Amino acid sequence: MSGFLPDEPSAEVRVSPNFGPRRETTRPDMIVLHYTGMKTGAGAEALLCDPASEVSSHYLVYEDGQIVQMVRESDRAWHAGKSSWFGRTDINSCSIGIEIVNPGHSLGYRSFPKRQIDSMIRLCKGIVQRHSIPAQRVLAHSDVAPGRKIDPGEKFPWKALFEAGVGHLVEAAPVRRGAVLRTGDAGAGVEALQSMLALYGYGVEISGAFDRQTEIVVDAFQRHFRQRKVDGLADGSTIRTLERLLASARAVSPK
Structure with missing residues (x-):
């Protein structure tokens, strides 16, 4: 990938070798959001760029808002694993994967800083615009791989994204006693x-x-x-x- 130019103008570039051509389609129509689930963002970035790991994502978003692009949006990153949505099982081929730095449930799950979410919103807006991605197809890793994955988890501020025009959400009905x-x-x-x-x-x-x-x-x-x-x-x-x-x-x- 010599001459790699970022799709997202504000992103830094660190090329991951862990990618391939999209299958069945040449155009992504979904965004899948993950958390890194590691102690540090630097450790996650190293893993995503290590050929031995056989994992990657298109983007990594640090807690200070820094964005790193590792795979071109036109290519198939290896981020979703065994997953499905509407019966489709090759989610990697139809999606853009974004890893969000957060230690996750096993290492001290915490709220996502505002600077990080502001960068996420700008990044997602650009991806949505470039690929005409429907609001209902901005999803969590846990949506496409329930049980196997629980990220980015219940602390992720989907409401902030929705209010900025990213994703699909409704006001949750109140929790009450009942059947x-x-x-x-x-x-x-x-x-x-x-x-x-x-x-x-x-x-x-x-x-x-x-x-x-x-x-x-x-x-x-x-x-x-x-x-x-x-x-x-x-x-x-x-x-x-x-x-x-x-x-x-x-x-x-x-x-």
Whole structure:
């Protein structure tokens, strides 16, 4: 990749060897956000550029707002791993991956600094504009790989991005006492829940049985869209928030 010029004008460049050509498509239509889950940003940058690691991302965003581009947007970075959205399993080929410096849940998960989020917003706006990425396809790693990944997690300020014009969000319904759907339940209510999750894009089987995979997907949904309480239980707040999200998606989708 001699002569690498950044797609994002404000980014520094450190080229990762861990990339390849996009498959099936030549154009990304999704952004996937990750946290690094390492002690330091420098350590994460080194890992993403180490050929032995076989992982990379298009961008890395430090806590002070510094942006490093490692793979061209036209190329396929190795960031999503085993994942799916709307039944598609080669997420690396259709996405731009952004790693956000944060130690993660295992090493001292913390809030994301404003400077970091401001840089994230500018970066995402540029990517969205360059590739006409729909708001509903700015996603968490946990959305496309539920259970296997939980990043960028329930502290990530999706609301700040949405208010700046990035991503898709609705106001979460209040958490109140009431009936919940949980592992072991079955019936029409569970089938309706699974159908709504699948209609938004999550990888869940519509079986009518609230199994472990359904619980994992509900947990992933909550980390992004109902962050106040993440427990994998489909309470009234979770279901109403999902209904609002689908209604909003239909309202903004091209006719």
